[in-house]
Amino acid sequence: MTSSRDDFSRRTKSDLALRASYQCSLCKASTVGPSDEASNAVTMIGVAAHIAAAASGPGARRYDHSMTPEQRGSIDNGIWLCASCSVLIDRDEVRYSTQNLHELKLSHEASRRLQGQGEVGRDDIIAIGPSLIALGAVLRFGPDGCRFRISHFLEGNIRELWALSVDFSKWPDEDRYVLSNELGYGGLLSQPPAIERTESGHEVTVQIQVATDRRNALATKTMCRETGRMLGGMEAMESLFGNVLGMAHGTWFADLQSGSFISDYHERYAGSDWLSRLIMMDIIRLSFVPRNSRAANKKVVPLDWVNRVNSVSTPTFELTEQYLSIHVDAELEGVGNWSGVLPVFICTPEQLQEGRDRAQKNAISISPTVDHGIVEALPVDKKTADRLKLPGR
Ligand SMILES: [Zn+2]
Structure with a gap:
């Protein structure tokens, strides 16, 4: 029947x-x-x-x-x-x-997650590229690679992971990365992930390329938005850190692939403990995954002074004049351990939609034929939007 x-x-x-x-x-x-x-x-x-x-x-x-x-x-x-x-x-x-x-x-x-029973307590978030986000645990981390156990997918599924390992060379360079909250670390993959089926799920072994060209955190410079004064040292680093996190993905016409997903995550996960975990994942991505910047015409890592993210928390989900306080504890190049509170701008869903529409329109109207990169980038951006279930797409 x-x-x-x-x-x-x-x-x-x-x-x-x-x-x-x-x-x-x-x-x-x-x-x-x-x-x-x-x-x-x-x-x-x-x-x-x-x-x-x-x-x-x-x-x-x-x-x-x-x-x-x-x-x-x-x-x-x-x-x-x-x-x-x-x-x-x-x-x-x-x-x-x-x-x-x-x-x-x-x-x-x-x-309902079980607490205090060894590794069941709090699963790691592991991202493999932009469309696969899984829960699991780090089993081994060393020079011969990193081995994860994947127990459950939040986004994507095991078939897509198999497809990635088979079609690795077809994936855009920028999407071949892995991020692990447990390690506070991530980076580009140097070879296809190796997947093994086990009794408790799937185990994935990856080789992560070592991050190069770290910038001394104290060497950052930026201008204060309010006063126009040049900032240096830790003051500049904290200001830049907050600005990088507060620029929503896809809202800058000159580089549609830049920016963070924190506003999207806030819209979807405020009120749950997923918010700080997903923000942590995005900070790791922005700290370790190089992206071809069409504006700068080279590979850039927006937070290239962060060597490891130890923890991220959001004590309140409430915004103060559209800013969310994000507590970050991290190891910084040239500084060592640092912890601080970053005020991060959160776009409303309407602002996000408007900003993304405007950026796409401007990107096309400014360089309709010369920069194929931007035009080609659009489907990827739409895919990202679909994945995040943004309104009206
Ligand atoms: Zn009921």
């Missing part, structure tokens, strides 16, 4: 329930308990609900035509809810958008 609904498999349903600890991701009610019908009977009121509807038609919520049946039936499209919340999310598509439900699921699963 065939069905036009892309339902979840039993395995997927059970995985969703386990990952949520059998608690509703929305109201946190327990969804399983004893039944009086028999001494071994169990009452279950939990539902593996579809984020994007399993089938199109009247009443289908958040149905996405662009998804394949496989994607609709995959665990990434599911969320564990109690019976009444599963009805609720299908009554109000505005309040319970696809993006909101994904966030709800992530933060609920994060809150």
Whole structure:
């Protein structure tokens, strides 16, 4: 019998329930308990609900035509809810958008993570290129490479990782990188990642190129935005650090690939512990991954004075006049250990959209034929936008 609904498999349903600890991701009610019908009977009121509807038609919520049946039936499209919340999310598509439900699921699963049981406690975030973000742990780090165990993908999937290892040479140079929060470090890969399937998931071995051309943190110079005064030393470093983090990706017409994703992350993850972890990942990217700067006509590493990121935290999610306070602890070239609070500008979603639209328009109108680089960069930028589910794209 065939069905036009892309339902979840039993395995997927059970995985969703386990990952949520059998608690509703929305109201946190327990969804399983004893039944009086028999001494071994169990009452279950939990539902593996579809984020994007399993089938199109009247009443289908958040149905996405662009998804394949496989994607609709995959665990990434599911969320564990109690019976009444599963009805609720299908009554109000505005309040319970696809993006909101994904966030709800992530933060609920994060809150159910087991603590104090060795390595299960707090998984590392590992990024392999811009579209693969996974949870896992560093198993080994040495001159012969770095070995990670990947337990779960936040973005992308294992097939895309296999594809990367096979098609490594087809990936843009700038995208062949790995970032690890646990190491506080990252860099370009010198060869394709080697993947091995194990009982506990997948293990990936990578060779990270050593970062070159570090700049002494005390040698940075910049102008104070308020007074126009030239700053030097630590004052300049802190000011530049905050400015690099506060420039949103894709909003500078002369270099559409520059900038940080912190405003996007703030919009999606404020209120959850994912925010500081993703900001840390982005700081590592900006510290270690060289990018061909079309404006400077050379490879640049925006935070090339950072040798290791030790920790990142955001004690409050509240903004002060659109600035978020980000606490950073890092090892800096020429300075050693440093920790400080960086005020980082956060764009609203409307400002982001406007800034990106304007930058793309200006990039094209200024050099319609000469700079193919910028025009070619557009699909990549759109992909990034899609990945981050930016509004109106
Ligand atoms: Zn509920």
